[in-house]
Amino acid sequence: MLAQLSQVVTYVAAAVHWFYARAPNRPIVLYGISLGAAASIFAGVELGALVDGYILVAPYSDLCAATHRRTTRYLPPILDELAYGALLFGAKLSLPHLDRIAPAARALRPD
Numbered sequence: 001m002l003a004q005l006s007q008v009v010t011y012v013a014a015a016v017h018w019f020y021a022r023a024p025n026r027p028i029v030l031y032g033i034s035l036g037a038a039a040s041i042f043a044g045v046e047l048g049a050l051v052d053g054y055i056l057v058a059p060y061s062d063l064c065a066a067t068h069r070r071t072t073r074y075l076p077p078i079l080d081e082l083a084y085g086a087l088l089f090g091a092k093l094s095l096p097h098l099d100r101i102a103p104a105a106r107a108l109r110p111d
Contacts, residue, residue, distance in 0.1 A: 012030065031057075034057070038060065038103040061104040067091075071087070
C-alpha cells in the first residue's frame with residue numbers, strides 16, 4: 001500500500017506541474033476520493049502554493065482505521081476481526097512505517 005500511495009502521490013504532483021506549466025494563471029483545485037484524497041494530502045507537502053484548494057471526499061484517518069472499516073463492512077462478525085488481525089500482523093511485518101500512512105494527521109500538520 002505504501003508503494004501504491006507513493007506512486008499515486010507522484011502522479012498527482014506530476015499532473016499539477018503539467019497543468020501549472022500550461023496555465024500558470026488558472027487556479028488548481030485537487031479533488032480526491034479515499035486513496036485519491038490521501039494522495040492529494042501527501043502531494044500537498046511538495047506542491048505548496050501551486051494548489052489553490054482541495055476537495056477531499058472520505059479521506060481515511062489512517063491506514064489501520066481504513067482497513068478495519070472495510071473488513072467490518074464486507075465480512076461477517078468474527079471473521080472480520082480475524083481478517084483484520086491477520087492483515088494488521090502482515091502489515092506490521094511488511095510496512096515498518098505503517099503509522100506514517102495517516103492522511104488526517106498530515107492534513108493537520110503539512111510540514
